[in-house]
Amino acid sequence: GDSVTQMEGPVTLSEEAFLTINCTYTATGYPSLFWYVQYPGEGLQLLLKATKADDKGSNKGFEATYRKETTSFHLEKGSVQVSDSAVYFCALSAGSARQLTFGSGTQLTVLP
Amino acid sequence: GAGVSQSPSNKVTEKGKDVELRCDPISGHTALYWYRQRLGQGLEFLIYFQGNSAPDKSGLPSDRFSAERTGESVSTLTIQRTQQEDSAVYLCASSLAVLSGANVLTFGAGSRLTVL
Numbered sequence: 001g002d003s004v005t006q007m008e009g010p011v012t013l014s015e016e017a018f019l020t021i022n023c024t025y026t027a028t029g030y031p032s033l034f035w036y037v038q039y040p041g042e043g044l045q046l047l048l049k050a051t052k053a054d055d056k057g058s059n060k061g062f063e064a065t066y067r068k069e070t071t072s073f074h075l076e077k078g079s080v081q082v083s084d085s086a087v088y089f090c091a092l093s094a095g096s097a098r099q100l101t102f103g104s105g106t107q108l109t110v111l112p
Numbered sequence: 113g114a115g116v117s118q119s120p121s122n123k124v125t126e127k128g129k130d131v132e133l134r135c136d137p138i139s140g141h142t143a144l145y146w147y148r149q150r151l152g153q154g155l156e157f158l159i160y161f162q163g164n165s166a167p168d169k170s171g172l173p174s175d176r177f178s179a180e181r182t183g184e185s186v187s188t189l190t191i192q193r194t195q196q197e198d199s200a201v202y203l204c205a206s207s208l209a210v211l212s213g214a215n216v217l218t219f220g221a222g223s224r225l226t227v228l
Contacts (some may be wrong), residue, residue, distance in 0.1 A: 004154075036219075043116065043203070043219035044155075089154065093215070098162065099145055099171070100217060104154035 002094050004028045006103035013110050016039035021066075021075040021106045023090035033057075033066050033073040037103075038087040047075075047079055047088070080110045114138075116220035120202050124226045125194055127139030133189045135173065142184050145217060148173075152177040155203065162209060175193070196228045213227045 007022040025031065035047040035057070048057030052069035062077045074088060090103040117136040125131050137144050146158040157171040163179045172178070176194075181187040201224050201227055205217040 006154075011167040032189050034216075039196075041221070043221045044205075044217075045219065049216070091155075098143060098215065099157045099160050099168070100155075101157070104152075 001103045002031070002092060004092055004101055004103035005089050006088075006106050007021050008104075008106070010107035012108060015082055015110070015112050016079045017110075019075070019080045019084075019108070021088055021090075021102060021108070023075065025071050025073065025090075025092050027092055027094040027101075031092040032091060033064070034091040034093070034100065035062070035073070035075050035092060036066055036089045036102075038089065040086070044089065049082075055111075064090055068098045070075055080108075082110045082112050085110050097108040116204055116206055116218055118202075118220035118223050120223055121221065122224045122226075124228065126228055127196060128193055130192045131192065131194055131225060133202050133204075133225070135187045135189070135204030135220060136167075136204075137185070137187070137204070138218055140184075140208070141206035141218070143207045143210040143215065144181055144187050144204040145207075146179055146187070146189050147205065149201045149203055149222070158189070158202075185205070191225075194225075196227045199225055199227045 003026045022024045034049045037047045038046040048059040050066035051058040056065045087105045092102040142163045144161045147155040160168040176192045179189045201222040203222045205219045207215045
């Protein structure tokens, strides 16, 4: 079945550090890929998405590139801020399925 | 409404009791999803509703779990004879119906269930 494997956390960085959160997937066909973010006390919200190979999703300084050859969708940000502290979830939607399959989430803490 | 509303936000119950969790999706969103998030784990798909089509119940973990939705409005997730392993945050999400798999889900803040 479809699955998403995320880099295990928690991840702790200093402000302005470079961030990478790894995500790889297994799916039939050509899935759409997503990163969702959950800020403390809030619901999950879409951060970015990519629907085909080599697409780059970007938002709020975060980027992720859909790499079909390595079945990956790693999340990156060049300079993190304290306000980026949250849990980040990688997810996919494949084939005729309408629901998303999520990774286990990565807790990011950014220290001032 | 402006967002997905869930109630109650917190529920503490005794083992063996039944609980009902409610989700009010965004107006105009025909698709509605329930997920479960156990502590420190990812989101586990439970059930999906799309308009008047038969729901996809493939993620329900046992027959103690059921969900209903009337038309394109409110949904209720019911857990009968709760067990301690049912303790989790239950998340509801809604989306516009799209043909491809690239639909974007909008999540509620969740209902935290604690079974003593």
